[in-house]
Amino acid sequence: QQQVKQSPQSLIVQKGGISIINCAYENTAFDYFPWYQQFPGKGPALLIAIRPDVSEKKEGRFTISFNKSAKQFSLHIMDSQPGDSATYFCAASENRSGGGADGLTFGKGTHLIIQP
């Protein structure tokens, strides 16, 4: 059972455009939703994260929109640049244990290409 569904699998955006990646989750106990960025040959790195008590979080050109009732969240990259070309993963976790949550459940990833 895939708990976090991510789309699209791949995305091509022109330089300066807006890149949008969507995720949907099933487990209503999830309470932390990060996005990770991965460049070839590197491990994933945290890009931005949100908790369900807010509907939007913005950091520079990156924005997470969160819709709790629809169980969906999305990543928007404004003014997309060639350096943003990477694989993006959404993820989710629930805090079941005191002192920290369990491991992350990841989406399958989106391969983003920004064309110059």
Add this chain to the structure above:
Amino acid sequence: DVKVTQSSRYLVKRTGEKVFLECVQDMDHENMFWYRQDPGLGLRLIYFSYDVKMKEKGDIPEGYSVSREKKERFSLILESASTNQTSMYLCASRFRGLAGLEYEQYFGPGTRLTVT
């Protein structure tokens, strides 16, 4: 800077061999994780550890075991390697912090394991 290092970037082993993948973090993090990454499947959690000598199964623990004898080191063991364990293996660590809060997972660069 947080640093998570993995003992090998590339590893080739034969079917039936016992394989050890080592991960070391230098930030005194309590939590450590092992994921495997496969094209089109994203990252999947194999095992995690809350603290020294503590371990919990993730989503796909079959065929794997782990060891955490020291806080900074988390080992993934393939008891008898099989070809379906050919994959990229990623280690991560995280500060445990306070209950109800989530802290960033820091990933190593990965070990690409090929089982022939």
